[in-house]
Amino acid sequence: MNKFSVLVAAAALALSASPALAKKQLVIVVKGLDNPFFEAINQGCQKWNKENPTSEYECFYTGPASTSDEAGEAQIVQDMLGKADTVAMAISPSNAKLIAQTLKTAAPSIPIMTLDADLAAEDSALRKTYLGTDNYLMGYRIGEYIKEKKPNGGTFCSIQGNPGADNILRRAQGTRDALSGQKGLPALKGEGGWTEVDGCPIFTNDDGAKGVQGMTDILAANPKLDAFAIEGGWPLFGAPQPYRDLVKPLADRIASGDFVISAADTIGDEVAIAKEGLVTALVGQRPFEMGYKAPSVMIDLIEGKKVDDPVFTGLDECTKDTVDTCIQK
Structure with a gap:
């Protein structure tokens, strides 16, 4: 192999390992990873990934270790917005005012939506839509x-x-x-x-x-x-x-x-x-459905498609007499 061929092979190898070829991240930031409600959102996110293995996008789930760490969630939002491969974000704000201020400071150019919990009405212009429970x-x-x-x-x-x-x-x-x-x-x-x-x-x-x-x-x-x-x-x-x-x-x-x-x-x-x-x-509520739908909504926002605001995911109501049939499958 001549010197030119070696250089071409090396460049091809470097390109194949380049972060630029990594999937674009559709980021979900929740209030805390210690809550089974949010784990259900994660399961929905992972199901979307499994069903879309060839997509250029990937659903990425994250959040602070504890739901009591409001500042930690705001820091994660700020950090993920600073990553080049973050192309859209869905946030469940633990502290609506703090997350609103974080978004105002970061002034992101990518689509932002809220998930499960919304921003206060006066800050709603900071996100494109809300997906979750009424x-x-x-x-x-x-x-x-x-x-x-x-x-x-x-x-x-x-x-x-x-x-x-x-x-x-x-x-x-x-x-x-x-x-x-x-x-x-x-x-x-x-x-x-x-x-x-x-x-x-x-x-x-x-x-x-x-x-x-x-x-x-x-x-x-x-x-x-x-x-x-x-x-x-x-x-x-x-x-x-x-x-x-x-x-x-x-x-x-x-x-x-x-x-x-x-x-x-x-x-x-x-x-x-x-x-x-x-x-x-x-x-x-239907947290699995929230996590499963969020990537598709984020892609629609990236592509400039019309998205309803809000997008509600419905309720399941259970009493002692209805527990066997009350959950939507």
Whole structure:
């Protein structure tokens, strides 16, 4: 082999190993990798990859180790936006304001969308679309299940996640609106017959054990509490046995409708807990579908195609009587 042939062969080898030939990254950044809800999103993302092996694009899933690390999520967004192979991004903002500020500072030229959780309304221009649950409707349905069992009202406590998470705030507002019959009240003080007890809402930072402890404390201070509105399923899927231990003594009250627990999500042990009669109703999301659809939506945005805003993925509602058929397959 002459010198020229050697050089050509070396150049070809270098080109074959070049990062430029790596797939373009459709990045999904979630609130935290410690949450089974987001793992379901990852499974959807990976299914898309398996079904599109020859695509020039690849779905890449990432996020901070913990859902409580809001700054970590913002840093990952900033870092991934700085990579040349990131061509679109879907973000589930743990802290909507912080992620909005990160996007304003980075001023990305690639399409940005939100997934699962949205930015605040005033920052919506920073993203092209939102893909996920209609969170207000979800919270409203959580409230309706409570109201159905206790039409004359009572006392309740809302269990929430991160104080800055727009999706949870929308759910909580939907619940209050359903219970009160009014719109936009920041707290209920007898409207519609419902009162939020002192110490509520409980913010769990998406930690199941913290959620169960918060519920324990509220019940100790309010033994005649009428209802919990759990705006994310953290206590049930994040700490299922402690949740069962706490709620089992209340099973008869739940069965009679005297005490109501209406909760979000249908993942992990939640459906089994519903079958056991330890929650009144579950209003579930479709995280797998979110992760599976996100790459296709990002590609449409890259190609300049019209994309609806928002793109809702629907709800699955489960009670003890419907657990065998309530989840969309």
